[in-house]
Amino acid sequence: MLEADVAIVGAGAAGLSLAHRLAGSGSGRRAPSVTLLEAPPGPLRPPRRTWCFWEAGPGRFDAAVTASWRCLRVRDRAGRPIHGDIAPLRYKMIRSDDFEHLVARDLAGHDRVRRVEGTVDTVEDVPGGALVRLRDREGNPRVVGARWVFDSRPPGSLPAARTTLLQHFHGWFVRTARPAFAPGTAELMDFRTPQPADGLSFGYVLPLGRHDALVEYTEFSPRPLTPDAYEAAVRHYTDDVLRLGDLEVLSAETGVIPMTDAVMPRRTGQSVFRIGAAGGATRPSTGYTFAGLQRQTRAVAAALGEGRRPVPPPAHSARSRAMDAGPLYFHSGATLGQQGTRIAREMHDIIGHNLSV
Incomplete structure (x- = not known):
């Protein structure tokens, strides 16, 4: 069984962002060991895509920005x-290929981050942590044990x-x-x-x-x-x-x-959490996600660095969610x-x- 302080399920924007922050936390504590679990090439991998977001001044991922306005x-x-x-x-655009290359380059120099390819079947709480059960390309079972698991896979159904x-x-x-x-x-x-x-x-x-x-x-x-x-x-x-x-x-x-306007659960077990779109990072009225998941992963990394329970916070304020509810309901009931x-x-x-x- 592979063991780590943190297991991250999924290597899309949320999973890669969290791994990147944990590898370069810069806190006084020792960086946690991280196992990043990514799906093998095929339908479970997210397709190439473009992410856009608003940001003031220089940003963490500017080296991957294609253009800004x-x-x-x-x-x-x-x-x-x-x-x-x-x-x-500025309104910034990042293409997923460029983002993945940037994160892969930065993670390559960190021996406490391990990338494992496989299809995750289950994530379950156990005393003192959680177990992730997966299969490699040949179908062989593997198990990863971690103190904390962050799951970024899309949920099977919406609440x-x-x-x-x-x-x-x-x-x-x-x-x-x-x-x-x-x-x-x-x-x-x-x-x-x-x-x-x-x-x-x-x-x-x-x-x-x-x-x-x-x-x-x-x-x-x-x-x-x-x-x-x-x-x-x-x-x-x-x-x-x-x-x-x-x-x-x-x-x-x-x-x-x-x-x-559904409430996306950010915690599914004592040691298991959801991040990214699966954890409510998508802004309901617009569909923007990248900035929200950055707020989530930044807070998680800070909590781990300070020895606190790393519950992902809401990506959007209660005021923002309330403001979204009206336009979302309005759009659903009327044509342009x-x-x-x-x-x-x-x-x-x-x-x-x-x-x-």
Whole structure:
């Protein structure tokens, strides 16, 4: 049996962030031994994705940041722009491959962090800690014992909630033949997209240069689209709305994020905790997760460094969750056509008041 002070289940953003913080805690206490359990290549590994978040000044993971913006823009259905300067914040983009490479490089120099590949079957409390049971690529059983276990795997089902929507999206990293983008401004929401009957949709443009950008089609609605429908929606946005002209699709990404006011349990045993989206790090009304999981993992690392019980704190304040409940419920019951430009004006208020999401 492998043994460690801390076992982290899952090597996505939350698991890697916690391992990175524990390896470089910098406290006066000895760094804990960490076993990071990651799924083998296949369907259990998270796909490549892009994370965006607001941050003031230099950040812990700036070496992995692809681009950042100080100016944001929202467009209503008629295409009228609303601009906002979010200084001293910046809106930052990190691609998962770059983040993984940065963390792997930093962890390589720490002999108290061990990475183990396998499919986790169960996590169970035992006296004085917890056991993680897994299978390696050949199906051989292995057991990891730890004083504390942090599980970042998506839950099998969501807790009961008043409101649950899906934020689902499909995007292309594109390169255009002509200069088509303004690198200094991110298009946060562009409501010139065709609106679904039971939700709302918008375009999203993150320029990486005059010719390069991430262009996405996003919906808030009860169910995802088919692959063909996503492709058609992005093509319509690039061709008919943005009128980008000739372009090359360099890569694509698709995602589904639950948007729910359910309370996500952050503790599932005496020594077993959930972190990341599984532990409530996703902001219910927007789907943003990266900043929330950084607050969680920073607090966990601090608690371990100080010898305290490392219960992950709520990633968002009670005030923030209360503010989210209204818009989330409102979005679930009305189409954008019924709402008019209200959402665009709400986003203007968010930009204007520098509210972090």
